[in-house]
Amino acid sequence: MTDWKTRQNNDGGWAYDYSVRQARGGCSWTEPTVYVLLAQAAAERDGASFAGGVRFLSSIARSDGGFSPQPGVEESTWVTALVALLPEEALGAQQRHRAITWLKGVTGQESGWRYRFQQWRNGDPQEYPEGWPWFPGAAAWVTPTSMGILAFERALRRGGADSGLEDRVQSGKKFLLGRMCADGGWNHGSNRALGRDGDSYPETTGIALVALNGVGGPQIEKAKAAARRHLTTCRTAEGIAWLRMGLAAHGEKAESAVEPVCRTNMDTALMAMASAERNLATDARG
């Protein structure tokens, strides 16, 4: 059992790194803080520590409804989707609603009307399913799109039917399937460059599989095979944890022969989440 309190900053949040970084006063970030809270929620919760983490996140909620990745950053970003994955009692209905509303208004730049119009004028009929960018104003990528899908699925489960959310979930899944690498997995979303296939990564393959929970068919079978393949060679905690969660989202319990070194708070939290019965996909689907 990880003693999350000893790794926690005074502001209630957690830094990415806890070794060298903590000794040098590493600052709290939204992403590791959310994963630590999800790990605590999935395993054993330390009430005071958990409340401190929630307090940190509330302190960096922005007036537009989104969340910034770090207190010093003045823009809401993709981490808003992560915050929306927290348990009901942590975030509060109003803040969750505002976060989901913010996410509704964000898409990859390539699926915005301006870019589509430009492409249409250039005779490009290609369709650009709506995903989510890491940072507003950039293109959609696999990880933020996966987290957006999971956040919207969770909101649908809690709030009932909403065609706007459902459309974005379907579009996001279409985006992911369109960005699958030739080897069956995913990298960050650049599956071909200069006519050559890009290689997939373990962590992004696992993340995409989590977001594609409930989807079946030959593409998913190919993706699961890629995940199993990655699991035999992957040595990183982040990669192994996401691969296990990805396969678990499709009903497959998988283990790695490797006992990875957990170098960061993210690593430790993700490994704890992977080991728990509950995971992001089952939580999102209810």
Added chain:
Amino acid sequence: MHADKHRSPLMTRRQVLGAGAAGLALTRCGRAPQVAARKFPVSSVSIVKASGYTMDVYDTVYRMIADHSLDVRGKRIVLKPNLVEYDANTAINTHPTIVHATFEAFRKLGAADVRIAEGPGHRRGTLDLADAAGYFSTVAKFEEQFTDLNTDAVAKRTIVEPVSKLKSLYLPHTVLDCDLLVSVAKMKTHHWAGATLSMKNLFGLVPGAVYGWPKNVLHWAGINESIVDLHHLFPKQFAVVDGIIGMEGNGPIQGTPKYAGVLVAGSDPAGVDATCCRVMGIDPKQISYLQMARGVENLGEGAFRQTGERIASVRTNFELVEEWKGIRLG
């Protein structure tokens, strides 16, 4: 624009979007602003032969840096390698021996603090990446000497007179607070920029925890233009380029190793990169970011004072992908 001439036939817009971020960037960078005619002081660039990543290279690197008479006593130095992929057996990453030799050289020259810092643009597990690339086994207590720039605390910096569409950038404290930033880059061809050397290496300063993986805001703002803006944000730089074994063809990741047996260094990154281009058989005047940073008239061979080896004696033509064949130096 010379480089535009070679960029335009690269891909159709449809192919570009299929390629993802880097492709998206190309649709945005059809302009290469002319640098107003301006003279730059003649800078000194060292070219030194090095046959391999052996113990000899420590002394070679020390002498090469010492030749530039930098006063680094009591200063905080940040070394920025090019750390990209989980593989110690390719030419993707700056070789750990060169990073360590540079680290030791600056310590020997009296620097108060030397840190190695990097924020990889593709893979998130930076420490795992450094371990797999051989940095832990080469640099003693590596973790204590290293900062992950992707997750370091950040501050916002306004870009004065931006060349790209960027108005500001969040940047890590570790690099904002240092006295000298040393780009310890790899000599590689690059399928979107022509060549990636010490200036392009600065993309790794941009924090992934703010902008994501890859750092796609830079692509949308224009790859070449963003390289120039980052270069201007850090006026106190030194550059060391590892060209012992570089990468040719479809770099910076999918290319093939190319032995060039050379190290190039200097206080003027544009000068170092222009010299590296010539070593690689690439015309630096055809590289957009060098044009924008210096102006074509300041990229001639005579614009830099080359010390050590003559370019002709170390020139090793790097293979270029079809789309970049036109940048070959005559």
